[in-house]
Amino acid sequence: MSKAKSKVTVAIHKLTSCSGCQLAFLNQGKALLSLLEIVEFKHFIEAGVYEPDAKVDLAFIEGSVSTPEDLKRLQEVRNNAKLLVSIGACATSGGVQALRNLADGDVWKRGVYPHPEFIATLDTSTPVAEHVKIDFELWGCPITVQQIRHFVQQLTLGTLPQPEMEKLCMECKRQQNVCVVVTRQAPCLGPVTRTGCGALCPEFGKACYGCFGASEQPNARSLANRFSGLGLVSEEVAQRFAAIHSHEPAFKAQVEHWQGLSVREIE
Numbered sequence: 001m002s003k004a005k006s007k008v009t010v011a012i013h014k015l016t017s018c019s020g021c022q023l024a025f026l027n028q029g030k031a032l033l034s035l036l037e038i039v040e041f042k043h044f045i046e047a048g049v050y051e052p053d054a055k056v057d058l059a060f061i062e063g064s065v066s067t068p069e070d071l072k073r074l075q076e077v078r079n080n081a082k083l084l085v086s087i088g089a090c091a092t093s094g095g096v097q098a099l100r101n102l103a104d105g106d107v108w109k110r111g112v113y114p115h116p117e118f119i120a121t122l123d124t125s126t127p128v129a130e131h132v133k134i135d136f137e138l139w140g141c142p143i144t145v146q147q148i149r150h151f152v153q154q155l156t157l158g159t160l161p162q163p164e165m166e167k168l169c170m171e172c173k174r175q176q177n178v179c180v181v182v183t184r185q186a187p188c189l190g191p192v193t194r195t196g197c198g199a200l201c202p203e204f205g206k207a208c209y210g211c212f213g214a215s216e217q218p219n220a221r222s223l224a225n226r227f228s229g230l231g232l233v234s235e236e237v238a239q240r241f242a243a244i245h246s247h248e249p250a251f252k253a254q255v256e257h258w259q260g261l262s263v264r265e266i267e
């Protein structure tokens with residue numbers, strides 16, 4: 001067997017997304033060269049490799065299912081891959097575009113586009129796991145270089161990594177950051193958000209936006225009550241939980257509980 005044939009064949013696909021998560025692969029710098037010693041990219045448009053229907057050992061998929069084309073493409077990607085890994089908030093929970101699930105998408109289409117009849121879209125934006133079997137999920141908006149490295153390292157050992165579900169507060173405390181809830185009364189989502197970003201926002205004195213989705217056992221209701229106690233009005237509490245992962249069940253429950261007028265009601 002030739003050396004090239006012994007490499008793990010990899011494809012990186014995209015549905016509805018901003019492509020930010022794919023950049024984490026390119027942002028690896030020198031580590032990308034090491035990765036190329038063990039993997040062969042068959043399809044990775046951002047790196048100039050194009051073979052969308054290649055059958056591969058491992059496929060990463062970015063983006064949410066937001067259009068009929070997304071749905072069709074997702075089925076093809078699943079059929080062509082032995083292992084399928086969803087990457088980023090869009091793929092794992094529907095992403096920012098899942099805000100449409102809380103409203104009437106037709107109202108938004110008519111309000112935004114002069115010719116809404118040209119827009120072919122589904123009524124919802126949903127995670128890929130709602131449509132096909134997924135073997136592993138990498139959460140984040142965007143995912144990080146470290147997540148990819150850890151995942152590939154585990155894979156080379158012949159196993160999938162354990163999902164990282166620890167609360168961001170744990171990571172934040174280990175870094176000895178000053179808590180922005182205690183010192184600034186800032187509505188930080190760290191107590192219910194999974195770790196993985198390095199507590200980036202609290203490190204710079206900002207409240208966590210929840211980019212990495214819900215942690216293990218998220219007590220979102222209590223945190224939402226705390227935000228209310230900090231002085232946020234109901235709509236602001238809802239917006240904190242809706243920003244990136246509005247379709248994630250724990251966050252969605254708080255959005256629905258605290259949101260005021262819906263777009264449909266405004267109309």
Ligand code: SF4
Nearest residue numbers: 020088089090141142
């Ligand atoms: S998860 Fe965030 S960074 Fe990744 S594709 Fe979606 S919007 Fe872009």
Ligand code: SF4
Nearest residue numbers: 169172179180188190
């Ligand atoms: S700043 Fe946020 S993430 Fe850090 S300890 Fe406080 S609540 Fe937790």
